[in-house]
Amino acid sequence: EVQLLESGGGLVQPGESLRLSCAASGFTFSSNAMNWVRQAPGKGLEWVSVIGGRGGSAHYADSVKGRFTISRDNSKNTLYLQMNSLRADDTAVYYCAKERDAFDMWGQGTMVTVSS
Amino acid sequence: QAGLTQPPSVSKGLRQTATLTCTGNSNNVGNQGAAWLQQHQGHPPKLLSYRNNKRPSGIAERFSASRSGNTASLTITGLQPEDEADYYCSAWDSSLSAWVFGGGTKLTVV
Numbered sequence: 001e002v003q004l005l006e007s008g009g010g011l012v013q014p015g016e017s018l019r020l021s022c023a024a025s026g027f028t029f030s031s032n033a034m035n036w037v038r039q040a041p042g043k044g045l046e047w048v049s050v051i052g053g054r055g056g057s058a059h060y061a062d063s064v065k066g067r068f069t070i071s072r073d074n075s076k077n078t079l080y081l082q083m084n085s086l087r088a089d090d091t092a093v094y095y096c097a098k099e100r101d102a103f104d105m106w107g108q109g110t111m112v113t114v115s116s
Numbered sequence: 117q118a119g120l121t122q123p124p125s126v127s128k129g130l131r132q133t134a135t136l137t138c139t140g141n142s143n144n145v146g147n148q149g150a151a152w153l154q155q156h157q158g159h160p161p162k163l164l165s166y167r168n169n170k171r172p173s174g175i176a177e178r179f180s181a182s183r184s185g186n187t188a189s190l191t192i193t194g195l196q197p198e199d200e201a202d203y204y205c206s207a208w209d210s211s212l213s214a215w216v217f218g219g220g221t222k223l224t225v226v
Contacts, residue, residue: 035215037215044202044204044217044218044219044220045153045155045161045204045206045217045220046217047206047214047215047216047217050215059213059214060214061214095160095161101151101166101167101170102151102163102166102167102206103151103153103161103163103206103215104163104166104172105163106160106161106162107160108160109160
């Protein structure tokens with residue numbers, strides 16, 4: 001069974017950093033691009049970042065470019081999102097999503113709250 | 117990054133047919149096609165269709181998708197109470213090198 005399990009969310013102050021993790025199981029992790037997608041409270045889905053299966057290519061939404069870094073460790077079947085210089089508008093549930101032509105599998109999400 | 121355009125809400129009766137639309141441009145919907153996701157309150161999204169009209173295993177045939185030019189559509193026939201949810205379209209934008217989403221359509225089954 002394909003499973004994605006996010007962790008690392010929490011309450012941080014503006015300007016602080018946080019690293020999210022997404023543990024994958026049930027599929028060949030290194031064969032799939034992986035994404036982070038977020039959803040602010042009461043709002044729609046916003047794509048954040050994608051990384052290729054081998055980790056060689058990554059793309060970011062303009063809203064996080066220069067502040068967030070996506071990475072993966074295929075030996076551990078784990079996806080990461082390093083979030084620096086966090087702002088109040090980064091407050092959201094962060095989902096990791098497996099990509100196969102589309103976002104075909106999602107984790108349950110981890111909540112990130114940025115507030116003083 | 118510019119997103120895709122969806123109507124904020126659609127309301128239909130039980131057992132009726134609902135058609136949701138998603139408009140993009142030639143760099144996203146018109147090029148790569150669109151995918152559709154369903155999200156119930158408090159749950160992660162679930163993929164309903166991709167590449168315009170392919171359904172993942174386990175998705176009912178009541179859900180069908182299509183595309184005409186830069187507009188994608190999701191048609192849900194025989195509406196059931198459990199179809200009441202938010203529906204999002206998504207597409208890869210080749211000019212932005214980014215995924216883009218629609219703002220979502222809240223489907224109400226009355």
